Amino acid sequence: MLSRVADSLYWIGRYLERTEHTARLLDVNLSLMLDQTPAAAERRWERMQTYLAWNYEGIPQTYALVQALTFDVSNASSLVSGIGAARENARQVREQISSEMWEQLNRVYLQVKRTTMDQMWQEPHEFLHNVLKEGIHLFQGITTATLSHGECWHWLRLGQFMERAMATAILLDVHFAETGGTPDDQTNYLDWVGLLKSCTSFEAYCNVYTADIRPERIAEFLLLNAESPRSVRFAADQVAASIQAIASNTLGRRGDRVKRLAGRLQASLDYGQVDEIMADGLSGYLATIQQQCQQIHTNVYQTFISYPVETALV
Amino acid sequence: MPDVAPFRQYQLETAYDELFLGPNTPRPHYRLLSERLRELPPDELARRQQAADLAFLNQGITFTVYGRDEGTERIFPYDLLPRLLTAKEWDTIERGLAQRVTALNLFLRDIYHEETILKAGVVPRELVYSCRHFSRQMRGVSVPRDRYVSIVGTDLIRLPSGQFAVLEDNLRVPSGVSYMLANRLVMKRVFPQLFSSYGVRSIDHYGQALLATLRSLAPQGRSDPTIVLLTPGVFNSAYYEHTFLARQMGVELVEGRDLIVHDNVVYMRTTAGLRRVDVIYRRVDDEFIDPLAFRPDSVLGVAGLLNAYRAGNVALANALGTGVADDKAIYAYVPAMIKFYLDEDPILPNVETFLLSDDRQRQHVLNNLDSLVVKAVGESGGYDMLIGPHSTIEQRSQFRDRIIANPRNYIAQPTLALSKAPCFIDGKLESRHVDLRPYILFGDQISIVPGGLTRVALRRGSLVVNSSQGGGSKDTWVLY
Incomplete structure (x- = not known):
């Protein structure tokens, strides 16, 4: 196998895992916020930035923070950047992976690109869980089922x-x-x-x-x-x-x-x-x-x- | 005018019509197709067109449009109705192309070695040397089997007389063959009954034929050659085609950064170490292929590739420096080449071409810019081109200045009425100009898959069929 192809495959694996991880952290934090005091929630958001080795520049309001971690294309730690990077790597090895894998990854990417922050903010769980986590899990299932x-x-x-x-x-x-x-x-x-x-x-x-x-x-x-x-x-x-x-x-x-x-x-x-x-x-x-x-x-x-x-x- | 339902708004003009012999009278080989079209319920064509478009989208058969960011992958517009060629028409095309490609190969060998054709004064020496694609680096280099061009896509047009003529030879990195194959695949899905009742020659073996051609170029003593397809990468407009062909042939798709030259041998970097490469089907242009020999700023190429090639350790298809023979000014001399090397008359004629470096011809062209087509000699894809009858005064005066400033860079041709074929557009059948690009392979021998890409100028009245300029395509059926 070409080394470049191996490199791309390795990073598809890493980017998707990272994206899923970030989506899950966001999902858990947003739902825990409903049960916690504002001070505890603030600590949680700070901790989350440490997990991701990422710092929000500016006043860390929840909305702005979540937006930076979901749809901000200039932020390499955002979900849209992660899924985009995975797709870009997949595009470069399209003849190596199964068509079903490519189509699924493409589908998740297009869904993420189509969603606006306001839509997501109304129902964060729907987006983070159903679109992203399940989309990535489906990709992994398809991979196991269709790729040698x-x-x-x-x-x-x-x-x-x-x-x-x-x-x-x-x-x-x-x-x-x-x-x-x-x-x-x-x-x-x-x-x-x-x-x-x-x-x-x-x-x-x-x-x-x-x-x-x-x-x-x-x-x-x-x-x-x-x-x-x-x-x-x-x-x-x-x-x-x-x-x-x-x-x-x-x-x-x-x-x-x-x-x-x-x-x-x-x-x-x-x-x-x-x-x-x-x-x-x-x-x-x-x-x-x-x-x-x-x-x-x-x-x-x-x-x-x-x-x-x-x-x-x- | 044909007044039967689907053809109600179909116009017949002076151009050769691929389907109709006269009003309401289809050509014999189109009779079955036109009957089938009349039988179809009104919405059926639209439904099948949608099915075809969806098939292309799902498979990701797209090309990239330059100059915009994201969302630049588009499907190549596809027309539902096939273009038919009879066995007799195909026979002429096949023989004509074989003759032409043979002569062009001899010409390329000649100008990089003995120069007999220049010495004999058949082709002017200064015309060859002043060509942008003439490559000094290739002087005296012998290429495997003397095959300079192994993969060719020649553009043919049909004149009002019904005769085919050559409009352009594409001898560098011709593209579009994947669309030919994809069109056929979709067509078989959308019109299975019609397809089987016609008896169409198969094109499915193209991948295999291409592989055999590349294999035949392997350097001596490499009995089980490693063949790769070199792509400029994911941002190239034909990237889909590169992945498609690599998969069809079962060879690695490599980028410049995957290859390394060591002691004049080319290797690819694999997870199991370096592996020697014997034949490269390169889809990277000459000037980008080796930063040490050509453009030093190229990041798409492989440093040292030219030396490995000169040493005979790796074969390239096509060879370097072949662009000199598809220069549009050199094109005018191809009939003379055929005569010179093969002592035959050309089976497929050229289109009349004015060379603007000649004073008398240039004056004629400058006086008649509004009726002629002017093209830059080294361009492809329909760029830097003036279509006289469709141009404005301003455009003509721009081209006048450009021609006077650099006459060698342009040629002119009469505005030709390309033949027209029925296309399904906005729910109606309308006629549009078409050309034909068959794909010729030259390894052990010449082989041409029966068919090619019929390109369609989708805008009404337009004569430009290039995909970069709003063209589409049709499946091409060669009948038994």
Whole structure:
């Protein structure tokens, strides 16, 4: 496969995951606002800006903030930019993906472009959930059903789960840092539920631990749960599996180093114990995870995409 | 005037009509089609046109219009009624094109090597050297099998006499073949019964034929060549066609940044390392293809490609420097080339052409600008062109100045009545001017898929069929 094509596929995966994540955060925040004091809501919006590593310039009124994060094409973190970037990458590899995938992505993009801020403001859930989240989920379903599960598919998956692992780690880091995150902290019930909902994990958490919300359990669930597709561990498993598949597809020993890095991340999550992690400091642990993800990303590029010519003459 | 329902407003004029022999009398091979049209309920045509348009939109068969931002992807207007060609008409076209492409290849080889035709004084030397597309870099370079042009799209028009003539040779990167294939696909869906009762020659093998042509150009000793299609990228107006052809042939679609030249060998950057490339079907113009040899500001090309090409390590289709032979002033000499190289008379005639570098011809043209068509020699796509009878005094005086300032840059031709064919426009059948662009492949041998792109000037009375200037297209049926 052409390196440029792999690059585009990887970023389709990342951009769509990122867009879905932002849409979900907005959706959760807007609905929690209805139950919270203005001061608590303001804190939540500030935290959200930290999650997204983005700063709103100006007075952070909710309407203006939401507009900047949805329809502002000049803001690279906005939903419209994310879906547009995914579509632009897909357009460049149209002959590699299935027509059904292209048509679905195109459809979501056109729907987003057609919606105005005022329409969205009237029914934010309709737009964020039905148009965006479901649109992206449908794209992922179509991908699984219509695309051969070969190298192409693995590049998409690699992008998707890299993004998920990093975004979830950041989410946990910021949340625990700001709320103190001491064990059994029950004071801010709604915020902790919000965190779970931001990862589509509230119901899944309840299935495992009942509706008894405890920060330590939340950390365990979002970090180390082997079965939840939203956990960092699950994402790391998928990253390792896709790297394994890509490396064996491209033969040679060039993939060894990046396979080792992915395996190390996987192992640290597979064998991690939440009590030890909390005792040693969650923040430090999460920083290591993010660092490892970054290393994997860099090495994937060095190995498969932007390698120096001299090392790759075959 | 035909007074039967769908043709009520159909006008017959001096131009050759593809369908009608005379009022109410269709040509024999069109009889079935016109009967079918009369039988159809009034709204049926409109319904089928909608179905066809939707099919194009859903498949994303679009082209890009330059000069505007987002929302610039448009569908190529498609007319529902097929244009028919009899076996006899096609036979003449096929033989004529084969003869012409053979001679043009010999000419290109000649002017970059021995120059016999220049020495013999058949084609003026200064005309060749002053051509913008003449490429000094190609002097003495031998190209695989001496195939300079392997992929050609020649524009034919039908004169009032019914005879086909060549209007233009497109020897650089002719486009539109994907529309020919897409038109056929949609047509089979929209008019299956009519299609099967006619017996139409198939064009479906074009992708395979193109692949075989490219394969035949592979450098010596590369028995299983890697073939790629080089596109300028997603912003090119023909990007859809590039993805379509790559998929039809099963080859990689590459951009300049995917290719690397190392020790005069071309590689593409893949996730499994560098892979050697043997044949490049390039859809990038000469001047952008290698920033080291041509325009240094090009980001679409591959640095060092020309040297790899000169070393014989990679084949390009078409070769570089072929634009010299589709220069509109050189065009005037193609009949002489055919005589010179093949000792044959041209089967398809040229259109009378005035060379403005000649004093007497220029004076004649300047005196008759209101009845002539003036074209820039190196342009395509219907740009920089004056159609005398449809022009204003101001436009004519502009062109007068331009011609006097740079006579070599222009030619003039009589305003020709292109043949007309019925088109479905705003719920009625009306006649519109059409041309025909068949696609010629030249690898081991010459092969021409039976048919081509019939382009339609959709504006009433217009003679300009280019898609960039509001043209559309029709499916073209070559009958057995």
